[in-house]
Amino acid sequence: AAKSSGRDRVHLFSPALREAARWRLEVATRLRGDAIDQLVVHYQPVVRLDTGEVDGVEALVRWQHPERGLLAPDTFLSVAEETGQIIPITRWLLRETTRKAAEWADRGMDLRMSVNVSARHFSAETLVRDVRVALQHSGLPADQLVLELTETSVAEDPTRAEDQLAVLRRLGVRVAIDDFGTGWSSLAQLFSLPIGTLKIDRSLLAAAERVAAGDTGAVLAAIVGLTRTLGIRSVAEGIETPEHLRMVRAAGCDLAQGWLLGHPMPADRVPTWLEEVRRAGG
Numbered sequence: 001a002a003k004s005s006g007r008d009r010v011h012l013f014s015p016a017l018r019e020a021a022r023w024r025l026e027v028a029t030r031l032r033g034d035a036i037d038q039l040v041v042h043y044q045p046v047v048r049l050d051t052g053e054v055d056g057v058e059a060l061v062r063w064q065h066p067e068r069g070l071l072a073p074d075t076f077l078s079v080a081e082e083t084g085q086i087i088p089i090t091r092w093l094l095r096e097t098t099r100k101a102a103e104w105a106d107r108g109m110d111l112r113m114s115v116n117v118s119a120r121h122f123s124a125e126t127l128v129r130d131v132r133v134a135l136q137h138s139g140l141p142a143d144q145l146v147l148e149l150t151e152t153s154v155a156e157d158p159t160r161a162e163d164q165l166a167v168l169r170r171l172g173v174r175v176a177i178d179d180f181g182t183g184w185s186s187l188a189q190l191f192s193l194p195i196g197t198l199k200i201d202r203s204l205l206a207a208a209e210r211v212a213a214g215d216t217g218a219v220l221a222a223i224v225g226l227t228r229t230l231g232i233r234s235v236a237e238g239i240e241t242p243e244h245l246r247m248v249r250a251a252g253c254d255l256a257q258g259w260l261l262g263h264p265m266p267a268d269r270v271p272t273w274l275e276e277v278r279r280a281g282g
């Protein structure tokens with residue numbers, strides 16, 4: 001009887017679930033090994049809406065998997081977050097991206113570098129040291145580095161977040177709140193923290209688009225107005241169409257990012273891309 005019930009239990013797992021479990025195990029094991037060497041960083045331009053100049057880039061990680069090809073971050077980062085591997089990965093990313101930004105600056109391309117930091121790393125003791133080491137090794141001025149944190153990672157423990165943000169601020173790096181509009185954190189609480197930039201999630205853009213044509217996103221404009229008052233820079237994410245661009249311009253956003261303005265690209269494409277943009281603009 002025990003034997004058959006064991007076999008029955010196996011049937012509770014569908015092939016899809018089994019595959020998901022197998023994938024999680026593979027990610028967890030591989031990322032502990034040398035797979036970190038297979039990570040690559042793509043860079044997506046962040047553009048100033050007043051002048052059209054490129055203000056900086058956001059670093060987005062991908063995994064060049066030997067059999068599966070180039071994998072998007074959401075296929076492996078959640079596992080890395082669970083296992084804690086996200087910390088050494090981000091430590092490596094901070095080194096890699098600040099080195100790249102310093103190299104570009106030496107060649108006359110001053111680009112602010114944005115790096116995504118997970119909640120787990122943000123609440124870890126080591127973050128400040130990791131940032132400091134990356135800045136020291138690269139020689140990149142601290143104010144050229146932006147750490148992107150999600151709303152939820154600062155809302156989890158506001159008191160602790162405030163202390164951590166104060167330390168980062170003393171280091172001179174900038175902090176951006178990412179994916180704004182996807183969480184439900186209190187605006188008052190969020191804006192009481194020392195943040196420099198608010199990145200408005202593309203879901204808010206879509207919501208603004210659904211509103212009647214006469215009203216170009218009152219919610220968007222209200223949020224941007226608030227950031228203005230507080231001296232916070234606003235970035236509109238997910239600009240895919242000229243209509244999106246028109247909308248966020250009308251709302252008064254400072255910066256924008258999205259496929260219309262530039263896709264994420266490998267590091268070696270960035271200088272030629274910038275050159276093309278410059279030539280087209282001038």
Ligand code: C2E
Nearest residue numbers: 060061072073074116117118238239240257258259260264
């Ligand atoms: P995110 O930080 O919100 O990054 C923006 C995501 O939107 C990127 O997806 C980017 O490729 C995509 N995107 C850019 N422009 C457009 C557009 O016009 N339309 C649409 N639909 N999408 C656009 P990606 O690279 O797949 O990254 C997904 C998420 O994975 C990121 O969202 C971020 O939360 C996370 N992530 C990526 N790289 C890292 C990393 O190095 N560390 C950590 N902790 N998280 C990362």
Ligand code: CA
Nearest residue numbers: 058116148178
């Ligand atoms: Ca981000």
Ligand code: CA
Nearest residue numbers: 178179199237
């Ligand atoms: Ca985002």
Ligand code: CA
Nearest residue numbers: 178179201202
């Ligand atoms: Ca997002």
